[in-house]
Amino acid sequence: MHTAITSQPLPSAAEAALARESSRVLSACLQTRSDAQQIELHDEQGATHPVRVPVSALRLLLDVLTEIGAGNAVSIIPIHAELTTQEAADALNVSRPHLVRLLEQGDIPFHKVGTHRRVRYQDLMAYKQRIDAQRHEALDALAEEAQRLGLGYD
Incomplete structure (x- = not known):
């Protein structure tokens, strides 16, 4: 299955404010141990429609409202989604040729x-987690070395 990643526009100030308000109310309502909650939606004619929604959803x-409330655009990608090389490169914020090199080196399964390469989203995120962990280790080592040499980082 192919799932397109589309760039979402940043929320307006009014949307961000509404998202912050909504997230506060929703957060208070999610202090529950039940598997589902019932919410009510109102259509244009004013009719109320009760909907049972899993608490996980x-x-x-x-999470989406919190991000929008902070002014961020949000995209949702299913974990099993398959991405094109351009979509995968965009998700990692790298060039497509660089991503193709990572694929051909075996760093990311595909x-x-x-004739088209496809990358599973969860494989891409596993690579990102590995690379982020390596970066954190390198930064920690550099900070430790700076401390040892007394370079003024107290």
Whole structure:
């Protein structure tokens, strides 16, 4: 299955404010041990429609509202999604040729659909976590060395 990642516009100031307010209310309502909550939606005619929603979905909605409230655009990608090389490069914020090199070196698993490479989203995120951990280790080592040499980082 192919899932497109589309760039989302940044929320307006009014949308961000509404998201902050909504996230506060939703957060208070999610202090529950139940598996589902019932919410009510109102249509244009004023009719109320009760909807049972899994708490896990409401927690995800809370995360989305929190990000929008902070002024960030949000995209949701299924974990099993397959990305094109351009989508994967965009997700890592690298060039497509660099991503293709990572794929060909075996750093990130991929498969081909015809002549096109596809990358599973969860494989891409596993690579990102590995690389981020390596960066943190390198930064810690540099900070430790700076401390040892007394370079003024107290």
